[in-house]
C-alpha cells in the first residue's frame with residue numbers, strides 16, 4: 001500500500017474543539033517528513049468535499065499552529081453529503097444525497113485516503129463513505145467526551161480546565177454575597193464535563209442527564225450547608241440535564257432536523273426555581289462556547305498529535321474504515337462502525353460518581 005499512497009486528504013467536521021490544529025499538524029508533518037506524502041486540506045468539513053474547496057498543505061500552513069484553538073481548515077456541523085440541501089420547495093429546504101459527487105471530488109483532488117476528524121456525526125458519515133468504497137481513517141474529537149470507543153477525546157481536557165476555572169471564579173461571588181451560583185456547562189446528552197469540572201471545582205451539587213434530580217433533594221443540600229454555616233452553594237448543571245418532569249430545555253429546536261436542536265437554558269430554569277423555593281439569591285452563568293475555544297492544554301495537544309501520527313500509519317498500512325482511539329495509555333484503533341454504535345454516558349454507579357458522593361457532592365437524586 002505504501003507505494004500506492006501519494007496523497008492524503010484531511011477534513012475537520014462538527015463543532016470546533018481545542019487540539020484540532022495539533023492533529024492537522026501531526027498528519028501533515030508525519031506525511032511530509034517521514035513518508036514523503038502530500039496532504040490536501042479540505043475546507044469547512046464535508047462542505048469542502050462536496051463543493052470541491054481544498055488546498056495543498058505545506059510546511060508553512062502547519063507551522064505555529066500547535067497551540068492555537070479552532071481549526072485552520074474550518075468546519076461545519078451542518079453539511080452531510082448524504083443529506084445536503086439541494087434546493088427549496090414551497091418555502092422548505094429540500095435535501096438530497098450528493099455523496100456520489102463528493103466521492104468523485106476526492107478523485108479530482110487526487111486524494112487516495114481521507115482522514116476525517118470529527119465527533120459521532122462526522123464519523124458516522126465517514127463510516128457511510130467507507131461503506132461506499134472510500135478509503136477512510138477516522139480521528140475522534142469532541143469536548144463532550146461521549147464516544148464509547150475511546151477512553152478520552154482531545155478537547156475534553158481543555159474544556160474541563162475552562163469549566164473548572166469558571167467554578168473557581170464563581171466561588172468568589174458565591175461566598176461574598178451568600179448566593180447560590182448555578183453554572184451551565186456543555187456536553188449534549190452526556191454529563192462528563194459537568195461531572196469532572198464539578199468535582200475538580202468543589203461544586204456542592206452536580207446535575208447531569210444520566211441522574212434524574214428533584215428540587216427537594218437539591219434544596220436539602222443547600223439547607224444542610226446553611227445549617228453548617230455555609231451560606232453559599234455552587235451548582236454545576238450539564239446542558240442536557242432533564243428537568244424533574246423529564247424534559248430537556250432547548251435554545252432552539254429545528255422542526256425537520258432534530259440533529260440541529262440546540263440544548264441550552266436549563267440552568268436558568270433551575271436557578272429560578274431554586275431561588276423561588278429557597279429564598280436564597282441565585283445567579284446563573286452559561287459558559288457556552290468559551291469551553292470550545294482557547295489554547296489547548298498540553299494533554300490535548302499531545303493526544304491530538306498521537307492520534308494524527310497513528311492515522312497516517314493506519315492509512316499506510318491499508319487499515320481503512322478504522323478510527324484511532326486511546327485505550328488506557330495506548331493509542332489503538334477500532335472499526336468506525338463500532339466507534340459510533342454507542343454513545344458513552346456517565347454510569348450512575350461509576351466509581352467517579354461514588355467518589356463525588358463520598359466527598360459530599362449531591363446529584364439531586
Ligand code: F6P
Pocket residue numbers: 015077119142143144186187188239262263292
Ligand atoms: O458537541 C460539542 C458541543 O459543544 C456540545 O457540547 C454543544 O451542545 C454543541 O456542540 C453546541 O453546538 P453549536 O456550536 O452548534 O451551538
